[in-house]
Amino acid sequence: MMLATFLVLALGGGDVALRADKVWIDGSTSIDKGMVLVRDGRIVDVAAKLELDEGVQVLECQGHLTAGLVALGTKVGVAGAALDPTRAAMPEARVAHALRRDDPAFAFLRAQGITSVVVSPEAAKLVPGATAVAKTSGALVSDRAHLSVVFGASALSLNREPTSYARQGEMLSELFAKPEGALLAAKRGQLPILFEVQSKPELRRAIEFARERKLTGALSGAPLAGELAKEIAESKLAVVVDAGGAGEPRREALATVELAKAGVPFGFGLDAPRNPGQNLRLVAALAVGHGMPRAAAHDGLTKAAASIAGLSERAGVVKAGFDADLVLWSGDPLELSSAPKAVWIEGALVHGEVR
Amino acid sequence: MIPRQANLAIAACAAAILCAAPAHAEKGKVGQKVSSVSARKVYVGTGKVLEGGVVSISDGKIDSVSGGGSEEVFAITPGLVDLGARAGAILWSVEQSNEVTARLSNGEALDPWGLEWDRLARSGVTTVLATPLDQNVVGGLSQVVKTAGADSIAARTVRKDSVLRGAMGQQPSQRNSPAFGRPTDFYARRPTTRMGVEWEWRSAFHKTALGQNEGGERETLTKALKGELVLSIAAWTTQDIRTTVYAVEEVKQKELFRSQGLDKPRVVIDAAAEAWKEPQLLARNQIPVVLPPFTATGRTREGAFLPRNAAEELRKAGVVFALSAHGSGAYDSNLATQAGAAMSGGLPFDEALKAVTSTPARLVGAEARVGSLEEGKDADLALWNGEPFEPTSRVVAVIVDGVLVWDGRD
Numbered sequence: 001m002m003l004a005t006f007l008v009l010a011l012g013g014g015d016v017a018l019r020a021d022k023v024w025i026d027g028s029t030s031i032d033k034g035m036v037l038v039r040d041g042r043i044v045d046v047a048a049k050l051e052l053d054e055g056v057q058v059l060e061c062q063g064h065l066t067a068g069l070v071a072l073g074t075k076v077g078v079a080g081a082a083l084d085p086t087r088a089a090m091p092e093a094r095v096a097h098a099l100r101r102d103d104p105a106f107a108f109l110r111a112q113g114i115t116s117v118v119v120s121p122e123a124a125k126l127v128p129g130a131t132a133v134a135k136t137s138g139a140l141v142s143d144r145a146h147l148s149v150v151f152g153a154s155a156l157s158l159n160r161e162p163t164s165y166a167r168q169g170e171m172l173s174e175l176f177a178k179p180e181g182a183l184l185a186a187k188r189g190q191l192p193i194l195f196e197v198q199s200k201p202e203l204r205r206a207i208e209f210a211r212e213r214k215l216t217g218a219l220s221g222a223p224l225a226g227e228l229a230k231e232i233a234e235s236k237l238a239v240v241v242d243a244g245g246a247g248e249p250r251r252e253a254l255a256t257v258e259l260a261k262a263g264v265p266f267g268f269g270l271d272a273p274r275n276p277g278q279n280l281r282l283v284a285a286l287a288v289g290h291g292m293p294r295a296a297a298h299d300g301l302t303k304a305a306a307s308i309a310g311l312s313e314r315a316g317v318v319k320a321g322f323d324a325d326l327v328l329w330s331g332d333p334l335e336l337s338s339a340p341k342a343v344w345i346e347g348a349l350v351h352g353e354v355r
Numbered sequence: 356m357i358p359r360q361a362n363l364a365i366a367a368c369a370a371a372i373l374c375a376a377p378a379h380a381e382k383g384k385v386g387q388k389v390s391s392v393s394a395r396k397v398y399v400g401t402g403k404v405l406e407g408g409v410v411s412i413s414d415g416k417i418d419s420v421s422g423g424g425s426e427e428v429f430a431i432t433p434g435l436v437d438l439g440a441r442a443g444a445i446l447w448s449v450e451q452s453n454e455v456t457a458r459l460s461n462g463e464a465l466d467p468w469g470l471e472w473d474r475l476a477r478s479g480v481t482t483v484l485a486t487p488l489d490q491n492v493v494g495g496l497s498q499v500v501k502t503a504g505a506d507s508i509a510a511r512t513v514r515k516d517s518v519l520r521g522a523m524g525q526q527p528s529q530r531n532s533p534a535f536g537r538p539t540d541f542y543a544r545r546p547t548t549r550m551g552v553e554w555e556w557r558s559a560f561h562k563t564a565l566g567q568n569e570g571g572e573r574e575t576l577t578k579a580l581k582g583e584l585v586l587s588i589a590a591w592t593t594q595d596i597r598t599t600v601y602a603v604e605e606v607k608q609k610e611l612f613r614s615q616g617l618d619k620p621r622v623v624i625d626a627a628a629e630a631w632k633e634p635q636l637l638a639r640n641q642i643p644v645v646l647p648p649f650t651a652t653g654r655t656r657e658g659a660f661l662p663r664n665a666a667e668e669l670r671k672a673g674v675v676f677a678l679s680a681h682g683s684g685a686y687d688s689n690l691a692t693q694a695g696a697a698m699s700g701g702l703p704f705d706e707a708l709k710a711v712t713s714t715p716a717r718l719v720g721a722e723a724r725v726g727s728l729e730e731g732k733d734a735d736l737a738l739w740n741g742e743p744f745e746p747t748s749r750v751v752a753v754i755v756d757g758v759l760v761w762d763g764r765d
Contacts, residue, residue, distance in 0.1 A: 153447050159540035161452035164487075166459035166495060201466045 015039045015056045016347070020065035020328060025318045027298030036065065038324040041346035045320055059354050061328045063341055066298070067318050068115025068325035070305035071280050072240045073194075073220050073269030076117050077103040077134065083122035088161055089175055091182040093129030094143050095121040101138030105273040110136045110351045112277030113333070113340040114270075115325040116316075118309045123150040123196035123221070126162070126171055130182060131194060133309050135325070137345045145310045146217060147186040151206040152198040169205065176213055186215065192310070193217035195237070200224060207235045218308050220269060223248075226255030229262035238308050240269040241283065241300065253290040256283070260296040267305025285334050297334060328354065388412075389759050392431065392736065393424030398743065400433040400712045400727035402705050412734040415757035420728050428751060428764075432708060432743050433728050434481025434735030435690045436715040438587070438645045439625055439679025441486070442471045442500070448487040449494050454527065454545050455559045457579070458571030459495040460516050461487040465508045471683045476502040477761050478689035479737035479750035480680075482513060482716070482725045486625075489522040489589050490529075492546065492555040496520070496575065497587065499721050501735070503753070503760035513721050513733075518585040519575060523602075524595035525657050527552050553598050560602070564611045580606060582619035585719055591647065591657035593629045600624075600640055623718050625679075628659035634672030643675035643718055648688045649696040663700030670706055677715035678707070695744040707744055740764075 016038050023034030025046060037045040037052070052058070081098035084090060099119060109117065115136055121128035130144040155168060162168045176187055185191035193215055195206040203222045209215070219225060220240035225232060232239060241256050259266045270280045284297040299305075299316075306316025314323050324347040331338035342352035389412055397408025399420060409424030410417060410431060448464035450456045465485055475483060481502055487494040496516040504511045521527075531545040546552045562568040563576040578584045590599045603622050605612075612618045624630065627644035630637055637644060646666060647655055655661050669676045678697055680690040694707040702710070716726025724733045734757040741748030752762040 156447050158446075158451070161541075162450060163447070163452055164450035164456075164459065164461075165447050165464040166461060166487075167450040167452065167456070169463050170459065199466065200468055205463065 015044070015053065017050060017052055017056055017058045018061050018065060018326065018328075019058055020061040020063060022064045023318060024064060024066040024298065024333070026067070026303045026316075027295035034065070036318060036324075036326065038344075038347050041324055041348070043318060043320055043322050043324050046318055061342070061354055063331060064329045064333055064338070065318070066113075066327050066329065066333050067302045067306075067316050067322075068327050068343065068345065069113050069280060069301045070116040070118075070267065070309055070311065070316055071109065071114045071270040071272065071277070072118045072267050072305055072308055073120050073242065074109075074117045074272045075122065075274065076105045076109060076119055076136075076272050077101065077138070078119060079103065083124050084128070085124045085157060086160070088125050088155075088171060089127040090125065090129050091127045091147065091175070093121065094132065095119050095129055096132035096140060096143035099132055099134065099140065101134075101140070103138070106136045106138055107351075109272060109277045110343050110345070111340065112280065113327040113329070113343055114277055114280060115327070115343065115345050116141070116306065116309060116311060117272070118145060120146075120194060120196075120220070121148055123148065123152055123154045124157075126150055126155050126168060127175060127183070130191075133311065135345050137348070137350055139346075142310060144182070144191065146192045146194040147182050148194045148196055149186070149206075150196040151202045151209070152196050152221060153202070154196070154198065165205075169209075172209065186217075187213065189214075189216050194220045194240070196220050197222045197225075200228060203228060204231065207231055207237065210237060211235060223252045224255045226252075226258035229255075229258040229264055232259070232264050233262040238265040238267070238304075240308065241266050242269045242271065249286060250290070253283075253286040256287040257290050257292045260287075260292050265304055265307065266300055267308045268300050281333070282336065285336050288334055294334060301333075328352070385759055385762055387759055388757055389734075389754055392427055392738065392754065394428045394431040394738070395426045396430045397728065398430060398432045398708055399729065400708060401729070402709075410728060410734070410736060412754075412757045415734055417728060417730055417732050417734050419730055428738040429741050429748070430739040430743055431728070432479070432737045432739065433712045433726055434737050434753065434755065435479045435711045436482045436677075436721070436726055437475070437480045437679050437690050437711070438484040438623070438677055438715045438719060439647060439681050440471075440475055440480065440483035441682045442475065442483050442502070443469060443485045444488045446488060449490045451490055452541050454491055454555050455493040455572065456491055456495050457493045457519055457559070457575040459487075460498075461485065461495055461520075462498050462508060462512070462515065465498065465500070467506045467508050467511065472502045473761075474683035476753050476755065477750065477763070478680075478683065478691060479739075479753060480690050481735040481737070481753065481755050482721065484518060484587070484715075484719055486518070486520040486587065489520075489526040491521070492527045492552050493519070493521040493559055493576075496584075499719050501755055503755040504758070513724055514719065516584075518587050518719055519579045520587045520589075521556070522589040523552060523556065523599045524549060524590055524592060526589065527555075549594065549598070553602070556602050557605070560606055560617075561611070564615060564617055577617065580612065580617035580620050582621045584621075586620050586622045587625050588622060589625045591626050591628045591655060591659040593632045595657075596624055596627055596630060596633060597636065600636055600642060603640065603642065626656075626681075628655045628657075628661040628665075630674065630676070631662065631665040631668045634669055634674050637669075638673045641675075643677070643714075644669070645677045645679050645715070645718070646693075646697075647679060648681050648693055649700075663696060665700065666697035666707075666710065667701035670702060675714060675718075676710060677718060678710045679715075691744055691750065695746060698744060704744070
């Protein structure tokens with residue numbers, strides 16, 4: 001059966017319909033016994049009952065069907081090549097050029113229901129370059145999705161300039177004062193910025209920097225960002241909630257709940273391959289356990305994360321016209337006892353099977 | 356009965372009335388505004404003491420200080436001021452890619468959520484000078500900052516970028532390697548000796564006078580030489596103190612500086628452990644010092660020696676001095692202990708109090724706001740359960756800008 005499914009879907013040979021116990025369109029909308037029609041790697045229709053042409057194969061799926069998860073802030077597929085500490089800024093660098101599409105790390109993420117990733121260059125300099133967006137099949141979606149700009153101490157070195165927060169701020173100001181290329185695109189709002197931060201003071205400096213220059217994008221990395229939820233909400237920046245953390249899981253979870261309360265758009269990040277793919281869902285589940293609405297956590301793994309990744313027109317929601325990136329879970333996807341039974345990327349079965 | 360003056364717990368609640376409030380204030384609520392507080396002794400910080408004094412507060416400022424109050428606590432002093440607290444002096448506070456970075460401000464590196472602020476506040480210190488780590492010759496601009504209040508450094512800053520910090524002596528030359536073979540980083544070209552450090556200082560001054568340094572550097576150093584900024588230089592040992600004084604003398608005497616008004620630097624020598632060896636030199640040049648913490652053996656960092664009677668000897672010689680505690684960690688001393696140590700070396704109480712309140716406030720130009728309990732100044736108070744600085748006494752509560760920020764009373 002698995003082979004048959006794989007062949008049918010992978011080859012794109014005609015329409016396939018999936019019928020699941022519950023189809024989650026996004027975090028707040030679901031259809032019991034819903035159906036999803038897939039054609040040529042795309043979702044064609046989603047409904048409680050679909051009028052199907054004759055000959056359309058229907059796969060009966062036991063469990064919950066969701067959009068594939070989107071992991072932000074990963075280092076997947078670049079195996080150490082995302083780090084170039086020799087100079088302070090390389091705005092034209094693209095981590096996509098370091099991406100190994102056949103990296104085995106992708107398979108581990110697929111197995112956890114993650115179908116899209118943002119790959120960020122290491123935050124070991126002021127401007128490490130552009131992020132890439134890829135499907136966990138290895139297919140590159142974008143070779144310049146964001147410009148990474150680092151306000152964290154990780155950009156400071158003891159062997160080259162800058163070694164201090166003061167000079168870091170000064171150099172970043174200089175870079176944005178006379179921008180070219182990627183920096184110019186970022187300043188004009190054509191290229192979203194990922195502000196890499198660690199501590200709360202760094203986060204606040206990034207917000208201030210963005211506010212003064214009317215920059216747009218997302219704050220990435222500060223596990224306690226939610227403790228400044230109000231300031232972040234005013235900044236209109238999104239947040240990548242790091243699923244690695246500061247070693248204070250309860251405090252981080254409570255902070256993340258504050259982000260949802262303040263209406264800050266956020267998605268979950270995963271420092272893969274350093275951290276396992278399970279962490280992505282774990283952090284979302286912990287947030288739910290500490291009071292986050294279920295829908296917000298679900299969207300943080302799918303819809304909202306896709307939006308931060310620049311995939312809002314094609315992934316993160318089970319919707320007609322979107323990529324058929326789908327996960328069949330054995331139960332509620334926010335229950336950690338549930339596991340992915342089958343994962344499809346653009347209609348191709350990439351993990352598991354449907355019995 | 357409840358004292359007439361509203362005590363620390365603002366609106367005395369019904370429960371307090373029923374319980375027949377004690378003579379001293381019941382424990383106040385941290386974060387609340389305080390309208391008045393009384394003590395058996397109120398040390399104003401100018402030498403004046405009020406028996407049974409009351410400090411009235413409104414809008415975070417001192418309204419009045421008068422006699423005739425009750426005794427909520429044993430003593431009240433101004434919140435202490437530490438110019439050597441080393442708060443926020445983390446590795447990232449200093450830009451080491453150049454040995455002279457006068458224009459850079461450490462304000463960016465200060466973390467309002469850092470644990471050191473709270474520890475300092477609990478020890479009675481309410482204002483500090485936050486300097487960059489002394490890893491550069493000219494480290495950069497420093498902040499006079501409150502230890503408690505809003506979770507924003509900007510909101511807690513008393514004087515922004517008002518002190519230029521640097522160091523003479525070993526510290527800026529440590530870890531720098533002589534250039535054997537190929538230099539792999541900038542530590543290879545930095546000064547490795549006291550001579551090199553001194554040369555960097557004089558070079559910075561001369562480049563400024565000659566207009567040979569870059570805009571931001573020249574602007575900041577010009578302000579320092581004109582006396583618009585305080586120039587705080589760390590110099591522990593006799594030779595470093597002398598070197599500092601001679602560098603200042605050169606600037607004051609040379610026509611190059613005099614003709615441009617660059618002959619008025621307001622220098623404060625920090626960590627001047629061996630100032631007691633050359634008090635006349637300092638007195639003659641009217642250069643004030645900040646003493647580093649006294650140690651059990653008298654030995655301090657950089658191989659200097661600081662005896663217990665150093666503060667008293669400086670007083671006798673007419674050298675203006677402040678005391679400091681260097682840090683707030685578990686193994687660091689606190690400022691009150693330092694005042695006590697100076698007293699054990701012969702310094703009178705009034706002088707010890709000045710050396711941790713009004714003198715340091717004046718040295719960084721913050722005396723209009725902090726350092727004494729006078730009308731119109733910030734309501735920064737340390738409350739004591741006994742005579743201040745005695746080993747048997749401690750700070751039991753702290754008020755900053757009229758708000759109770761810590762209360763350790765039972």
